[in-house]
Amino acid sequence: MKTTLIKCLLLSFIFTITSIHPNQEVYAFSPQVIQHGATGEDVVELQARLQYIGFYHGQIDGVFDWGTYWALRNFQHEFGMTVDGLAGDKVKDMLERATDYDKEFVRENLKAGRTFTHYGGMNKEDQVKHEQPPAQEQPEQKKTDPKPEQQAPEPGAEPEQQVPDPQPGAEPEPEPEPEPEQETPEPEPEPEAEQPEPEQDSEPIEPTSVNVPNGYSQNDIQLMAQAVYGEARGEPYEGQVAVAAVILNRIQSSTFPNTVSSVIFEPLAFTAVADGQIYMDPDDTARRAVLDAINGWDPSGEAIYYFNPDTATSTWIWSRPQIKRIGKHIFCM
Amino acid sequence: MAKWITITLLSIGLIVSATWGFQQSGQKESMMIHAENNYQRAFHDLTYHLDLLHDKIGTTLALNSKEQLSPQLLDIWRLTSQAQTDVSQLPLVLLPFSKTEGFLSEVGDFTYDVAVRDLEHDPLSDKEIEKLSALYDASDDIRKELRTVQHEVLGQQLRWVDVELALASEGEVDPNLILDGFTAVENRASGFSETHFQNLSSSFPRQHDHFSFLEGEEISEQTAINEIATQFDLSNDLDINLEKSGDGAQLPMYSGSFTYNEEHGYVEITEKGGHILSYMLDRPLTDTNLGLNEAQIEAEKLLKEQGFEDVILLQSSQYDQTGFFQFVGAQEDIWIYPDKILVKVALDNGDIIGYNATDFYRNHRNRDLDEPKLSLEEAEDKVNHGLNIEDQHLAVVEDVEGEEVLSYAFFGTLNHDTYRIFINAATGEEVLVERLQDVESKWGQS
Numbered sequence: 001m002k003t004t005l006i007k008c009l010l011l012s013f014i015f016t017i018t019s020i021h022p023n024q025e026v027y028a029f030s031p032q033v034i035q036h037g038a039t040g041e042d043v044v045e046l047q048a049r050l051q052y053i054g055f056y057h058g059q060i061d062g063v064f065d066w067g068t069y070w071a072l073r074n075f076q077h078e079f080g081m082t083v084d085g086l087a088g089d090k091v092k093d094m095l096e097r098a099t100d101y102d103k104e105f106v107r108e109n110l111k112a113g114r115t116f117t118h119y120g121g122m123n124k125e126d127q128v129k130h131e132q133p134p135a136q137e138q139p140e141q142k143k144t145d146p147k148p149e150q151q152a153p154e155p156g157a158e159p160e161q162q163v164p165d166p167q168p169g170a171e172p173e174p175e176p177e178p179e180p181e182q183e184t185p186e187p188e189p190e191p192e193a194e195q196p197e198p199e200q201d202s203e204p205i206e207p208t209s210v211n212v213p214n215g216y217s218q219n220d221i222q223l224m225a226q227a228v229y230g231e232a233r234g235e236p237y238e239g240q241v242a243v244a245a246v247i248l249n250r251i252q253s254s255t256f257p258n259t260v261s262s263v264i265f266e267p268l269a270f271t272a273v274a275d276g277q278i279y280m281d282p283d284d285t286a287r288r289a290v291l292d293a294i295n296g297w298d299p300s301g302e303a304i305y306y307f308n309p310d311t312a313t314s315t316w317i318w319s320r321p322q323i324k325r326i327g328k329h330i331f332c333m
Numbered sequence: 334m335a336k337w338i339t340i341t342l343l344s345i346g347l348i349v350s351a352t353w354g355f356q357q358s359g360q361k362e363s364m365m366i367h368a369e370n371n372y373q374r375a376f377h378d379l380t381y382h383l384d385l386l387h388d389k390i391g392t393t394l395a396l397n398s399k400e401q402l403s404p405q406l407l408d409i410w411r412l413t414s415q416a417q418t419d420v421s422q423l424p425l426v427l428l429p430f431s432k433t434e435g436f437l438s439e440v441g442d443f444t445y446d447v448a449v450r451d452l453e454h455d456p457l458s459d460k461e462i463e464k465l466s467a468l469y470d471a472s473d474d475i476r477k478e479l480r481t482v483q484h485e486v487l488g489q490q491l492r493w494v495d496v497e498l499a500l501a502s503e504g505e506v507d508p509n510l511i512l513d514g515f516t517a518v519e520n521r522a523s524g525f526s527e528t529h530f531q532n533l534s535s536s537f538p539r540q541h542d543h544f545s546f547l548e549g550e551e552i553s554e555q556t557a558i559n560e561i562a563t564q565f566d567l568s569n570d571l572d573i574n575l576e577k578s579g580d581g582a583q584l585p586m587y588s589g590s591f592t593y594n595e596e597h598g599y600v601e602i603t604e605k606g607g608h609i610l611s612y613m614l615d616r617p618l619t620d621t622n623l624g625l626n627e628a629q630i631e632a633e634k635l636l637k638e639q640g641f642e643d644v645i646l647l648q649s650s651q652y653d654q655t656g657f658f659q660f661v662g663a664q665e666d667i668w669i670y671p672d673k674i675l676v677k678v679a680l681d682n683g684d685i686i687g688y689n690a691t692d693f694y695r696n697h698r699n700r701d702l703d704e705p706k707l708s709l710e711e712a713e714d715k716v717n718h719g720l721n722i723e724d725q726h727l728a729v730v731e732d733v734e735g736e737e738v739l740s741y742a743f744f745g746t747l748n749h750d751t752y753r754i755f756i757n758a759a760t761g762e763e764v765l766v767e768r769l770q771d772v773e774s775k776w777g778q779s
Contacts, residue, residue, distance in 0.1 A: 030624075034624070034626070035626050035649060037656075038625040059774075066769050067746075070751070073724075210772070211651060218773055218776065236590060236599070254442075256434075262418075266422075267372075267422065267497065284617075291652060292613060297611060299588065303581070324576055324588060
C-alpha cells in the first residue's frame with residue numbers, strides 16, 4: 001500500500017515538477033559521493049529531496065542513517081538505476097530534476113531545532129511544528145495538494161499548527177504554474193549563478209544529529225571521557241584509549257556491573273572518581289580516545305584492571321597476570 | 334584605644350571562624366554519615382539477598398511441578414542480579430572478591446538458561462540437579478559467612494567508611510574485621526568455583542581461542558622495530574619505544590610507540606609472524622576536505638597493501654573529522670562477520686590514522702562452509718512478517734555461545750527502525766536480532 005502511494009505521489013510530482021521547473025532556484029549538491037554514515041549539508045539536501053517525493057519519512061537531520069539508506073535504494077530502484085545506496089552524480093542529477101529543495105526553509109527549521117517535514121505538494125508551513133509564527137521569507141506554496149494528510153508520519157503535519165498565518169507577508173502567491181514550457185525532461189543548466197537570493201550560504205547547515213557507535217549515547221561518551229581525563233590525562237594517547245577500553249571490558253565482564261555509569265562509579269574502582277577529578281571538563285584527546293575504544297581499539301589487551309606501580313600498595317593487584325605497560329600504568333587481567 | 338579595637342576585631346574573627354569551622358565539621362560529618370548509610374544499606378541488602386537466594390535454591394530442589402520451576406528459577410536469577418548490584422555499591426573492588434561475584438553470575442546464568450527453555454520437553458537433567466544442589470551448598474557457606482560479618486558489623490558498630498579508608502591506604506590499618514570477613518567469604522567461593530566451574534567460567538567469551546590460526550616465525554625486537562619503521566616511513570634516528578607484552582597477554586606481542594612532529598603513533602605487532610595487529614596515529618585534526626566515499630577508497634587501498642583481498646565494507650560512519658570503516662571478511666559471497674577489520678581515516682588529508690585487524694587475526698581461517706540447507710525463501714519465511722525486508726546476504730556470525738553459524742542476514746524495516754536478523758541457514762532458528770541504531774540527535778538543541 002505504501003508503495004502504491006509512493007508511486008502515485010511520484011507520478012503527480014514528476015508531472016507538476018516538470019511543468020514548473022525552471023527559474024526556480026536550484027541548490028546543487030557538492031561533488032562528493034554521499035554514502036551511509038556521512039554527515040553534513042549534502043545529507044540534509046539528500047534527505048529533504050528524498051522526502052519531497054515521498055521516499056524518506058524520517059527526520060531531516062543531516063546524518064545518513066539506515067532510514068536514508070533504504071530511501072535512497074528504493075529511489076534508485078524506482079527510477080531504474082543501479083541499487084547501491086550511494087548518491088553519486090546520476091542520483092543527484094535525477095533528484096535535482098525530480099524535486100525541489102527549499103534550502104532556507106530547511107536551514108531555518110534545523111537551526112531552530114523544530115520538528116518538520118519537507119514533503120512536496122504540501123503547504124510548507126503546515127509541515128512545521130513550532131510555537132512562534134514562522135519568519136517566512138518566500139512563500140512558495142503550491143496548489144497541488146491532493147490529500148492534506150498523506151503519510152506525513154510526524155505529528156508535525158497536524159493541521160492545528162496555525163495554518164493561516166496572520167502576517168500579511170504570508171499571503172500565498174500561487175506560482176505561475178502553467179506558464180513555463182512543458183517539453184523536456186532535460187532542463188537547461190541549473191541557473192544557479194544568476195539568482196542572487198539573500199545568500200547566507202557562507203554558513204553551512206549544521207546537522208542536528210550525530211553518529212554514535214553501537215548504542216552508546218553521546219552522554220555515555222562524555223561520562224567516559226571525563227573518567228579517562230581524570231584518570232589518564234598526560235598519559236600517551238594509547239594509554240588513554242586503554243583506560244577507556246578497561247571500562248568497556250569491565251562492562252563485558254560478568255564480575256563487574258553492566259553499564260558505563262555503574263562501572264565508573266563503583267566505589268574505589270577509579271581514583272579519579274574518589275577524589276572528584278572526574279568532574280573536570282575533558283579535553284578533545286580524551287574524547288577521541290573514548291571514541292576509538294568504543295569503536296573497537298583496545299591497546300590494553302582486554303585488561304580489566306590497571307594500576308600505577310609507583311603508588312599501588314595492594315599486594316593483590318600485583319598478583320594479577322600483567323598484560324603490558326603503557327606510560328605510567330600496568331594493565332592486567 | 335587601638336588595642337581595644339584590635340582585641341574586638343580579633344575576637345569577632347575568632348567567633349566567626351569558630352562558627353564556620355563548626356558548621357564545616359558538621360557538614361562533613363553529615364556527608365560521612367550519608368556515605369556510611371549508603372554502604373550499610375547495600376551491605377545489609379546483600380546479606381539478605383544471599384540468604385533469600387539460598388532459601389530459593391533449596392525450595393527449587395524440593396519442587397516437583399514443572400509449572401512452578403520456571404518462576405522459581407527466574408526469581409533466583411533476579412536475586413543474583415540484585416546481589417550483584419549490592420556488591421557493586423560496596424568498596425570491594427580492590428578486595429579479592431571476584432570469586433564471589435563470579436559465583437553470583439554463574440548462578441544467574443545457569444538459572445536463566447534453564448528457566449527460559451521449555452521445561453516440558455526438556456526437563457532438568459540429573460547433572461543439572463546435581464549442579465543445583467552444589468549451588469545450594471555453596472550459597473549456604475557464603476550466606477553463613479556474610480551473616481557472621483553482619484553480626485560483627487552490628488555488634489561492634491563497624492563502619493564501612495573505615496573499610497574504604499583502610500583499603501585506600503592499604504595495610505597500615507589494624508586488621509579490619511569486615512575485610513577479614515569478606516576474605517573468608519571469598520575463600521568459600523573460590524573453593525566452590527575450583528571444584529565445580531573449572532571450565533564453565535566464561536567471563537570473557539571473546540577470549541576463547543587465542544589466535545590459534547596465526548602463522549609465521551617468531552620475530553625479534555629489532556625486526557619488530559624495523560617493521561614499524563618501514564610501515565610508517567620513519568627515519569632511523571627516530572626513537573621507537575618498544576614494549577613486550579607480559580604473561581597476562583592472550584597473544585605475545587610488541588607494542589611500539591613513537592612521536593613524529595605533532596603525530597603520536599602506537600603500533601601492535603605480533604611476536605609470531607610479525608603481523609601488524611593494529612595501530613593508531615593521533616594528531617589534531619582541523620577541517621574536513623574529504624567525503625566519506627573518498628576516504629573509503631583510501632581505506633580500501635590500505636587493506637590491499639596489507640594483503641586483504643576478500644573484504645566487504647560493513648559499515649561506514651563519520652565522526653567529526655574522521656571516517657570509521659568496518660570491513661568484514663568474505664568467502665564466496667558469504668560475509669564473515671567475525672573476521673573484522675577496522676580502518677580510521679582522517680578527513681582533512683585522507684591519511685589512515687587507525688587500523689585494527691585484531692579480530693581478523695583472532696578468528697580468520699579457511700572455513701569449510703556447508704551449503705545452506707534452507708533456501709532464501711524458506712529462511713525469509715522465518716523472519717517476523719511485520720518486517721519489510723530490504724536486503725539480505727549469507728553470513729557467518731557468532732551466536733550467543735560464541736559458535737560460528739552460517740546464516741542468512743536479513744535487513745528489515747519496521748516503522749522508522751531498521752533491524753538486522755540472522756536466521757540459521759541449517760535450522761531456521763533466529764540466531765540474533767539487532768536493532769540498528771547508530772544515530773542520536775544532539776541533546777539540548779532546540
